[in-house]
Each structure stands twice: as C-alpha cells, then as structure tokens.
C-alpha cells in the first residue's frame with residue numbers, strides 16, 4: 499500500500515472543496531494522511547475525516563508563506579516515508595508543488611485530469627497545448643508529486659481513522675512576508691469550486707447584460723465566468739476570466755454564452771463534464787466541444803432559460 503499525503507487548502511478561514519477531493523483521490527490509491535496549514539486548521543481538519551484521512555497534520559497559522567509551508571510539508575514527507583503527494587492544482591498548490599519538488603528533489607506532474615494505478619507509481623493523464631492533446635506521464639522519483647485539477651476527480655465519502663496531530667511551522671524563517679490580503683468582492687461561489695459555471699463572451703455586448711447570467715447563477719448557485727474578450731472590454735473583473743491566461747475550471751456543467759470557443763478559452767474549460775453552448779453562429783468552434791448546443795440569439799435564449807429555471811425551481 500502506498501503512503502499518501504494530501505495537501506489541503508484553507509481560504510478565508512474555510513476549507514476549500516479541493517482539499518476533500520485530494521483526500522478522496524488519496525484514499526483510492528493507498529493509506530492517506532493530510533496536512534492542513536492555515537487559519538483554523540485544527541478545527542477544519544475534522545472535515546477531512548469523512549473522505550479518508552487517517553491522520554491530519556495541522557498548524558494554525560494566519561499568514562501564508564509558500565517557502566515555509568513547503569519546508570514543513572517536506573519534513574513531514576521525509577519523516578513519514580510518503581510515496582505520493584496529491585495537491586490541488588490551484589494558485590497555492592502550484593507554488594507549493596514546485597517548492598516541494600525542489601526541496602525533495604522529486605518529480606512534479608501538474609494538472610492531472612485522470613489517474614491510473616501502476617503498482618509503484620501513478621500514470622497521470624494531463625492536457626497539453628491548451629487542451630488540444632493529452633499526455634500520459636509518470637514521475638520516476640520517490641516521492642511523486644501530483645497536482646489535481648479541481649473538480650476533475652470528484653469527492654467520495656469513505657471515512658479514515660481521523661487522528662489529528664499538530665506540527666510546528668516556523669514562520670520566522672519566511673523569506674517573503676504577506677502584508678495584506680484582499681478578497682475578491684464577489685460573494686459568489688469561487689469559479690474553481692462551482693459545480694455549474696455560466697460564462698459570457700463578446701456576444702453579451704455589455705457588462706450590464708451579464709445580469710442575464712447573474713439571474714441564472716443566483717437560482718442554481720452557479721459561478722460566473724467570462725472570456726478574455728469580455729474581460730478586456732471591462733465588462734467584468736479579470737478574476738472571472740476562464741482560459742489559458744485566466745482560470746482553469748472543471749465543473750459538471752459549463753454554459754458558454756456568446757463565446758466563440760477560441761483555443762485559449764477551451765484551455766480553461768475543456769475538461770468540464772457537460773458543455774452547453776449558446777451562440778447564434780452555427781459554425782462557432784464552441785459547438786465542436788459542446789455536449790448540447792443552442793443556435794440562437796442569446797438575448798432570446800437567456801430570458802426564456804431563466805424563466806424556465808424559475809418554473810422548475812418553483
């Protein structure tokens with residue numbers, strides 16, 4: 499049985515959904531422990547037990563310092579003889595995985611969308627060339643470090659032993675100090691955690707028209723995204739951009755409204771389970787990847803769509 503460590507994440511004092519996913523994945527491949535460093539870590543740790551964590555190592559720390567976190571995790575990896583490390587493929591996860599790779603002299607494979615057990619190692623499938631192709635890779639080192647695209651694996655309840663142990667993290671050695679943290683103003687579900695994402699593109703014609711998407715999102719608790727064209731037009735905040743130079747999302751349902759489906763956009767949402775496209779151009783490339791497509795003017799479709807959802811939800 500492989501010895502696995504899942505790295506959890508905390509944001510704004512709450513456990514991120516991707517933490518449960520990496521523990522769930524770990525449980526599939528061996529005995530899984532987890533590490534959680536951040537605000538309220540020791541009380542949030544309990545939430546990971548249901549997904550398979552046998553031991554959760556915690557450190558209650560308010561500040562973030564990638565170098566210090568990685569050093570503390572590396573010590574744990576060495577002392578517990580960890581074979582495989584699973585990390586969410588988030589901003590923080592990318593930093594921690596790279597630092598861990600350097601400290602442990604270990605192979606790092608990022609952005610896994612599929613994983614196969616091959617005895618002593620894991621075969622990782624990941625997108626390359628903006629999602630145009632997939633490659634299969636395996637790390638030849640021990641430990642192996644793998645970042646997992648949020649929402650790509652799902653979460654399965656399968657309880658672990660659930661011991662919680664405190665570890666020490668020496669913040670005084672941090673080389674960079676975080677001076678302030680400003681959360682994005684939106685109260686909506688973060689894009690990377692949403693089960694449903696609805697995104698608007700240049701076809702929306704104005705920021706005002708994004709109200710049509712907000713109306714839908716409010717009813718089904720969806721995240722709102724956008725193409726770069728919409729962001730560059732200042733219709734929505736940059737942190738909503740989906741794609742190669744924006745966020746990568748992998749929801750159950752991705753609804754692209756007035757988005758052509760440029761390769762750079764597909765790079766950020768191509769692994770969504772179901773893709774719905776609303777576009778008046780039947781030749782728009784988005785229809786090549788869409789599970790369901792509606793060829794019509796979005797200003798006809800969205801109000802009708804919202805009305806129908808309202809009826810269904812009573």
Ligand SMILES: Cc1cc2nc3c(=O)[nH]c(=O)nc-3n(C[C@H](O)[C@H](O)[C@H](O)COP(=O)(O)OP(=O)(O)OC[C@H]3O[C@@H](n4cnc5c(N)ncnc54)[C@H](O)[C@@H]3O)c2cc1C
Nearest residue numbers: 699700701725726727741742743744756758762763778796
């Ligand atoms: C290095 C690089 C990185 C990039 N990174 C990103 C990225 O991260 N994310 C990203 O999105 N793009 C990115 N781009 C830009 C990308 O190439 C496209 O330009 C962009 O995605 C186009 O956005 P769009 O689909 O909204 O606009 P368009 O391509 O102009 O498409 C608008 C669509 O709306 C449809 N439409 C118009 N009116 C209506 C209507 N009334 N009803 C229904 N449909 C309508 C049109 O038929 C059209 O298909 C990047 C480009 C480069 C070069």
